[in-house]
Amino acid sequence: MASVKSTKTVLTILQLRIFIALFLVMLYFSLTTANFLSQNNLLIMAKHLTVIAVLSLGMSLVILTGGIDLSVGSIVGISGMVAGYLILYGLPVGESIIFFNPVEVAVIACIVGALIGALNGYLITYLGVPPFIATLGTMYIVRGAAMLSNNGATFANLVGRPELDNTGFNLIGNGEFLWLSTPVWLLIILTIITIFIVRKTPLGRHIYAVGGNEQAARFSGIRVNRVKLFVYSFSGFCAAVVGLIITSQLESAHPNAGNTFEMNAIAAVVLGGTSLSGGRGTVFGSVIGACVICALNDGMVMSGISEFWQMVIKGAVIVLAVVVDQLQQRLQARVLASA
Amino acid sequence: MSDVIIETAELSKVYPGTIALNKVNFKVRRGKVNVLIGENGAGKSTMMKILAGAETSSSGEIFVEGRKVEVSDVRAAERLGIGIIFQELNLFPNLTVSENIFAGNEITRRGSLQTRKEIDAARALLKRLGISIDPTMKLGDLYVGQQQLVEIAKALSKDVKVLIMDEPTSALSKSEVEILFKIIRDLKEQGITIIYISHRLEEIMTIGDNITILRNGFLVAEDEVANIDIPWIIRNMVGSDKKRFAYSDHALGEEVLTVKDVSLKRSNGTLALDHVSFSIRAGEIVGIYGLMGGGRTELMECILGAHPMATGDILLDNRSIMHMDIADRIRLGVSLVPENRQKEGLISLMSIVENATISSLWRFAVPLPLFNNLAPLRHKVEAEHVGDIVGRLGIKVGSIRDAITSLSGGNMQKVVIGKALLTMPKVLLMDEPTRGIDVGAKEDVYKAMDMLASSGIAIIYTTSELDEATAVSNRLMVLASGHLRAVMDRANYDREAIVRASTPLAMVG
Known part of the structure; x- marks a missing residue:
């Protein structure tokens, strides 16, 4: 039947919509805005992209289980403050003070991020707090803690001191290796790891199963609580990586860093075709979603669209993405029924 | 007036893969307690859902008061005077008793709720039924049995001629069952017809007037309760037709x-x-x-x-x-x-x-x-x-x-x-x-x-x-x-x- 065939064509187009969207956004701004595709601008966009995309990796796993993590922006802030403090003042242990090298600092900050994520997971699983409320709470608590850590002031000039052997922190955000900056490498490596987890391991299956049907997952012998604990910890870890990147790029830690980043991360995941009710979506889709948001943000800034219109357009794009997603679901159901 | 208030003619309901009802001619006698019984999956609930407008039949006809009717949805059933109390409670535990009774059917004046009137009407209704429940209480604070009685009151708040009760006693205590039976007898006196589904055979013998037995979608027997006994019910429910399923003898282990x-x-x-x-x-x-x-x-x-x-x-x-x-x-x-x-x-x-x-x-x-x-x-x-x-x-x-x-x-x-x-x-x-x-x-x-x-x-x-x-x-x-x-x-x-x-x-x- 011709109609079924054309329906299937439409369906294929809808399934590839995020790539089409990325292409169209890039095309539009490259035609209307000079220098949009210049090497310089692409480097700047890559910087912005890593921030949103790394957050969206952790957020993808959380949303795939049917949860949400509003605390990632705050974790970005506090992990930077942890790193800043450790570089400037070290860790007092008894009489002496230990100074860590930048790699150790980064590991500690990531552990702090993962632990905050684990706290989210603990609240949600063992104490039964709904994810939205639990992470809303930690969002405020963690942001407050970041402010308290230095009375709302920044830890500036994080270059380290040669005599303490803790220089080189700025390389995390500004270093370069084989033509790409360190953050881009971090994004690539983390993306590969996340996709590996999701597609190739039992844990990945379990994540989809928990989001698809928690009761069936439980009866199948999946330890639902542990799965959730993992995804929130992982999300916290990803947020800490972003905190490190930003802090390192600026060579200073600001307690307000990462404010509202959670919204961009959620938007990227949703644009990438992941269902907010869980169980459906891909990690790679989220990364492409982050690309779209980034290109849209930077393109609108460069072409001088007013900040107010930027908000309107971004909101409209997100809503449109979900509307199209619903359309695709319905069409898919119809194709399945007619098959 | 004929003594049959509802009658189905060759009523069938086909689901993909199964026939839930197979050309059933079911008669509901006016002013009686009509008991419907059968194993799980025999078709009782499907039958009731069709009469109450919650499901539509695949074929066959329904007559109410001798007139052919279409029971296309729950509202249509309500207009015909058919009310149903489902097995699962369809109530709101967060609302009060009177709010529950009038849910979807609120008493309003120029668009604003008449809470006082609702409470008074609910109180009168409950009193008429001999149920001592305060209509301003939150439903969730009542026992399950009391909630069931509220559900019954809710069904009766509309103008019903036929009330269908799907296993109403499954959650009731002994004293609540007695209240329910008293209500049923009162309703009968008021000329209301009851269709009663239950698995408790002793209960059926106590309260029922007529009995209809379904098995695998077929109507297999009907009689007056006065003429029958429990073994008769069981015989008809169970039947003697055996299906062949695989069974092989083999040694058992530890x-x-x-x-x-x-x-x-x-x-x-x-x-x-x-x-x-x-x-x-x-x-x-x-x-x-x-x-x-x-x-x-x-x-x-x-x-x-x-x-x-x-x-x-x-x-x-x-x-x-x-x-x-x-x-x-x-x-x-x-x-x-x-x-x-x-x-x-x-x-x-x-x-x-x-x-x-x-x-x-x-x-x-x-x-x-x-x-x-x-x-x-x-x-x-x-x-x-x-x-x-x-x-x-x-x-x-x-x-x-x-x-x-x-x-x-x-x-x-x-x-x-x-x-x-x-x-x-x-x-x-x-x-x-x-x-x-x-x-x-x-x-x-x-x-x-x-x-x-x-x-x-x-x-x-x-x-x-x-x-x-x-x-x-x-x-x-x-x-x-x-x-x-x-x-x-x-x-x-x-x-x-x-x-x-x-x-x-x-x-x-």
């Missing part, structure tokens, strides 16, 4: 599972399971017969480990598994095919192969000493095992990568069974394994059970159909109100005794 004094409390404090004890040997098939709510599902879930609050002890190979969670028990060899395929068995967003192996992924991951769940999966090995199971169970699939939702109900059920088998169980629990699948698929499921038992797996399955309970089992246990009421060996199966044991006891004070 005892694998022992259940000792297992009890489980419901959230309202009553016992869902009351000191249940039994054991099962390798290769044995034990059927559990009993009505819904008798504790079958809870027993299965307790053995699987879904109820950490359960007390007693469960031994697998003489080793207690009571302290273990579901994941550990599955690894040791206990697996469940749950009652509700869609809600508890399948993950509808996943493919066939993903569903089949979700319980047994540890077998298909590269073995690691630590962090097993992060080991890479060997997709090829996984696909081979699933292919093997698909062949053994005769699952009709295009590709195992297809969506699980592309399968028919029977094939979905086989995937759920395959999922349990892939965990290499020693004890396989199957809760209503044939619910909602067609006859052909049923035969396949029982054939598979026979095959699995022959290979040494112990199987415990539940069913509410007597034929299926007796056909394939070595031993039969009857569970009612959380008690193990009867245990019979295959040689001593007595269908009437089984049904009698499964009937909830007449309320003991």
Whole structure:
């Protein structure tokens, strides 16, 4: 039947919509805005992209289980403050003070991020707090803690001191290796790891199963609580990586860093075709979603669209993405029924 | 006026794969208590849903007061004066009694709620029914039995001529049953016709005037209650036509599972399971017969480990598994095919192969000493095992990568069974394994059970159909109100005794 065939064509187009969207956004701004595709601008966009995309990796796993993590922006802030403090003042242990090298600092900050994520997971699983409320709470608590850590002031000039052997922190955000900056490498490596987890391991299956049907997952012998604990910890870890990147790029830690980043991360995941009710979506889709948001943000800034219109357009794009997603679901159901 | 108020002519309802009602000519006598009875799945609820407008018939006609009518939805039924009280309560625990009674039917004046009037009307209504409940109380603060009475009051707040009650006493205490019976008698005096569905045979003899029996979608008998007795009811409910299901004699092995004094409390404090004890040997098939709510599902879930609050002890190979969670028990060899395929068995967003192996992924991951769940999966090995199971169970699939939702109900059920088998169980629990699948698929499921038992797996399955309970089992246990009421060996199966044991006891004070 011709109609079924054309329906299937439409369906294929809808399934590839995020790539089409990325292409169209890039095309539009490259035609209307000079220098949009210049090497310089692409480097700047890559910087912005890593921030949103790394957050969206952790957020993808959380949303795939049917949860949400509003605390990632705050974790970005506090992990930077942890790193800043450790570089400037070290860790007092008894009489002496230990100074860590930048790699150790980064590991500690990531552990702090993962632990905050684990706290989210603990609240949600063992104490039964709904994810939205639990992470809303930690969002405020963690942001407050970041402010308290230095009375709302920044830890500036994080270059380290040669005599303490803790220089080189700025390389995390500004270093370069084989033509790409360190953050881009971090994004690539983390993306590969996340996709590996999701597609190739039992844990990945379990994540989809928990989001698809928690009761069936439980009866199948999946330890639902542990799965959730993992995804929130992982999300916290990803947020800490972003905190490190930003802090390192600026060579200073600001307690307000990462404010509202959670919204961009959620938007990227949703644009990438992941269902907010869980169980459906891909990690790679989220990364492409982050690309779209980034290109849209930077393109609108460069072409001088007013900040107010930027908000309107971004909101409209997100809503449109979900509307199209619903359309695709319905069409898919119809194709399945007619098959 | 004719003495028949509602009459159906050749009423049929066909679902994909099953015929729920088969050309039924049902007569409802005016001003009487018309009892409708039959096993689970006999078609009672379908019949009532059609009369109440919650379902539409596939063919046939309905006459009310001799006039042919279309009962297209619940509103249409209400206009005809047909009200229904469903088995599950359709009430709002967060609202007050009077708000519940008038929900969807609020008393308003120029668009604003007349709360005072509603309360007064509710109070008058409750008083007329002889129910002493304060209409301003929050519904959730009432006992379940009282809530049931509110549901009845709600149905009567509209102008009903015929009131359908679907198992109204299942949640009532003895004194509440008495109140209900008094209400029913009062309603009869007011000329209201009752259609009454119940499994409690003694109750039917007390309150019923006429009785109609359904079996497998057919109307098999009708008479006046005065002319009949309980054995007559059971004979007609059960019938004598036996279906052929696979059963082969094979040697039984050692005892694998022992259940000792297992009890489980419901959230309202009553016992869902009351000191249940039994054991099962390798290769044995034990059927559990009993009505819904008798504790079958809870027993299965307790053995699987879904109820950490359960007390007693469960031994697998003489080793207690009571302290273990579901994941550990599955690894040791206990697996469940749950009652509700869609809600508890399948993950509808996943493919066939993903569903089949979700319980047994540890077998298909590269073995690691630590962090097993992060080991890479060997997709090829996984696909081979699933292919093997698909062949053994005769699952009709295009590709195992297809969506699980592309399968028919029977094939979905086989995937759920395959999922349990892939965990290499020693004890396989199957809760209503044939619910909602067609006859052909049923035969396949029982054939598979026979095959699995022959290979040494112990199987415990539940069913509410007597034929299926007796056909394939070595031993039969009857569970009612959380008690193990009867245990019979295959040689001593007595269908009437089984049904009698499964009937909830007449309320003991």
